[in-house]
Amino acid sequence: MGFFLTNPMKEKAKILDKDTVSRTIIRIAHEVLEKNKGTENLCLLGIRSRGVYLAQRIAVCIKKIEDKEVPVGVLDITLYRDDLTLIANQPVVHKTEINFDITGKTIVLIDDVLYTGRTIRSALDALIDFGRPKSIQLAVLVDRGHRELPIRADFVGKNIPTAQNETIEVRLEEVDGRDEVVIVERD
Amino acid sequence: MPWTRKDLLGLEELNKDEIELILDTAESFKEVSTREIKKVPALRGKTVVNLFYEPSTRTRVSFEVAAKRLSADVINIAVETSSVKKGETLSDTGRNIEALKADIIVVRHNCSGAAAMLARNLTISVVNAGDGWHEHPTQALLDIFTLKEKLGRIKGLKVTIVGDIAHSRVARSNIWGLTKLGAQVTVCAPRILIPVGIEEMGAQVTEDIEDALRQADAVNVLRMQFERDTGGAFPEQLEYFKQFGITRERLEKAKKDIIVMHPGPINRGIEMSTEVADGANSVILEQVTNGIAVRMAVLFLVAQANEKTKRDENPD
Numbered sequence: 001m002g003f004f005l006t007n008p009m010k011e012k013a014k015i016l017d018k019d020t021v022s023r024t025i026i027r028i029a030h031e032v033l034e035k036n037k038g039t040e041n042l043c044l045l046g047i048r049s050r051g052v053y054l055a056q057r058i059a060v061c062i063k064k065i066e067d068k069e070v071p072v073g074v075l076d077i078t079l080y081r082d083d084l085t086l087i088a089n090q091p092v093v094h095k096t097e098i099n100f101d102i103t104g105k106t107i108v109l110i111d112d113v114l115y116t117g118r119t120i121r122s123a124l125d126a127l128i129d130f131g132r133p134k135s136i137q138l139a140v141l142v143d144r145g146h147r148e149l150p151i152r153a154d155f156v157g158k159n160i161p162t163a164q165n166e167t168i169e170v171r172l173e174e175v176d177g178r179d180e181v182v183i184v185e186r187d
Numbered sequence: 188m189p190w191t192r193k194d195l196l197g198l199e200e201l202n203k204d205e206i207e208l209i210l211d212t213a214e215s216f217k218e219v220s221t222r223e224i225k226k227v228p229a230l231r232g233k234t235v236v237n238l239f240y241e242p243s244t245r246t247r248v249s250f251e252v253a254a255k256r257l258s259a260d261v262i263n264i265a266v267e268t269s270s271v272k273k274g275e276t277l278s279d280t281g282r283n284i285e286a287l288k289a290d291i292i293v294v295r296h297n298c299s300g301a302a303a304m305l306a307r308n309l310t311i312s313v314v315n316a317g318d319g320w321h322e323h324p325t326q327a328l329l330d331i332f333t334l335k336e337k338l339g340r341i342k343g344l345k346v347t348i349v350g351d352i353a354h355s356r357v358a359r360s361n362i363w364g365l366t367k368l369g370a371q372v373t374v375c376a377p378r379i380l381i382p383v384g385i386e387e388m389g390a391q392v393t394e395d396i397e398d399a400l401r402q403a404d405a406v407n408v409l410r411m412q413f414e415r416d417t418g419g420a421f422p423e424q425l426e427y428f429k430q431f432g433i434t435r436e437r438l439e440k441a442k443k444d445i446i447v448m449h450p451g452p453i454n455r456g457i458e459m460s461t462e463v464a465d466g467a468n469s470v471i472l473e474q475v476t477n478g479i480a481v482r483m484a485v486l487f488l489v490a491q492a493n494e495k496t497k498r499d500e501n502p503d
Contacts, residue, residue, distance in 0.1 A: 076215065079227040079257075079487075092208075093215040093487070129224040 009167070009184040015160055016181040021141075021172075024157040025054065028139050029061035031155050032108055039068040041134065043105045047123055048076045048094055050112040053174040054141060058110065073098035075109075080122035096126065103131035108155075112170035114140040117151035142181055144168045193493040194306040194313040195485050197322035198363040206364055210332050212484035213477070219256055220479055229487055230257035234289040237263045238280065239316070240296040245451055245475065246316050246326070250293045253482035262289070281305045281313075290490060294318075312489040317356055325485055326450050327360030329478040331368065333470055334405055336477065337446055342369035347399045348390075349375045349431055350409030350458060351421075353382045357409060357450050362388045375399035376431065377422055396431050397440060405446035408433055408458045424457050433459035438468060446470055 016024065036042055039062060046055030052074050059072045074097040081091075109123055120138060127136065139155035144162040158181070160168060165186050173179050188204050198206065219227055235254040237247050247263065254261045264284075275283075277296065284292055291312040294302050299319030306313040317323040335341055346365055352358045352374045365372050366389035373391045374381060381392055393399050400406060413421060422430070438445060447459070447468045455461045463469060 079219075079229040093212050093484075095215045095218050097218075125228070129226070130222060 012183045012185045014182050018179040021179040025057050026061050028155045029058045039070050041105050043071045044108050045073045045075050047111040051110045053172045055110040071100045077122040077126050080126045102133045105133050107133045107136045108139050110139045112141050113168050114143045114153050117147045117149035120151050121149050142168050190488040190492050196303050196315045198324050198360045203367050209484050213480040216483040217480040228258045230259035233259040235259045235261050235291045236284050236289045238292050238294045240266045249478045250482050253479050278308045281309050285309050285311050312493045321356050322360045323356040324360050326357045327364045329481040331364050332481050333474050333477050344370040344404045345402050346370050347373045347403040347406045351380045352376050353380045354412050355409050362390050373399050400441040407448045428457050433463050435462050
């Protein structure tokens with residue numbers, strides 16, 4: 001994390017703690033089911049890396065609510081980015097794992113933070129190379145504003161207005177050892 | 188760790204982490220070739236020039252397919268039909284290609300060090316697709332990738348390389364790569380085809396094929412490059428097959444699931460029998476498939492590193 005060494009970050013506020021993260025995910029699961037009237041043709045697709053864990057958790061919630069399994073796929077959008085040379089740390093290319101045919105399906109894309117919208121733009125490009133879904137919806141844990149593209153989320157965990165010099169960090173048990181969402185500020 | 192080299196010239200200069208980064212990246216790229224639309228936009232707008240001074244079909248086609256699956260534009264220059272015939276030097280050719288605003292040159296040349304010389308003289312990326320008897324890094328990388336895919340690891344493996352070691356850039360790159368990742372390499376060939384000093388690269392030497400196969404987890408069988416025989420140094424073909432050819436009988440004395448590799452093209456009945464080439468232990472065609480993923484990874488990494496260097500030098 002050399003980036004953090006050269007740009008010291010200060011934690012400003014905790015927005016969601018463990019329990020609120022969990023309740024928020026349950027609510028999103030209910031909203032996804034409500035909007036789609038159940039699980040028929042429904043597939044979840046998590047965007048690497050934290051979107052994947054969110055997708056898996058939403059799938060677990062859906063199983064509890066409806067007693068139905070929904071397929072979960074993993075999307076790596078590195079190869080579709082438009083800013084590969086702009087980012088400080090070289091992203092490592094990971095695998096995309098979609099073990100089901102997406103054609104005709106209702107796909108819910110899942111990511112942790114919605115910001116400029118460019119990740120979602122890349123994800124849409126990637127997704128369409130795999131087939132022709134009936135529709136694509138977007139679920140995010142946090143919408144922090146500052147969109148640069150005409151993209152919006154269908155399901156939002158929490159809207160958090162931020163300044164440009166702030167960053168939202170979503171931490172999840174599976175990768176970070178704990179569940180929380182914090183605002184950090186660059187000095 | 189990030190990849191910072193604008194060129195890939197050989198495996199000798201790479202460290203273990205860099206080799207592993209290429210292999211890991213290649214693993215991710217392998218999935219692209221299984222899609223219905225076998226293409227990602229990672230190198231869209233980039234131009235890759237294949238500059239081949241030696242005949243090659245599989246390496247050139249593999250690089251071409253790799254570049255196209257990354258959405259790059261590809262130009263193939265075969266020297267038989269180019270101005271090199273009119274006396275242009277390699278570095279002049281390189282500078283002309285750079286002036287065309289190409290981004291990556293993939294070069295194969297019969298002189299050792301040709302790729303390194305081009306890389307020094309150009310700001311665009313250079314990928315070595317084989318230089319003389321020196322190195323053929325992407326072939327070794329795809330061999331290692333295939334081994335790792337089959338056996339789950341490289342560290343601790345015993346790998347035997349059989350054939351014309353002396354004239355083989357494939358052998359040299361494999362020895363560098365495999366030993367850096369912790370494998371034990373044995374080379375096996377008639378004494379005259381074993382170069383002096385090969386032990387210093389970390390390889391053991393034997394002239395006894397059965398001895399070389401006995402403990403091996405994998406055997407990489409090199410093509411006998413009879414076209415390089417200028418002074419009668421090569422054994423007669425049938426004699427070679429009798430002494431060093433990989434046959435079913437010989438494999439029966441080796442580990443049951445020994446992996447048989449060959450960089451191609453195969454001379455059936457000289458390096459190995461048809462039975463072995465098409466048999467259950469052979470991964471020769473998987474090597475070809477994996478070659479695309481490995482070359483995609485290499486093209487992607489050098490292009491990305493070069494872009495980053497350019498940005499760091501001219502921040503806007």
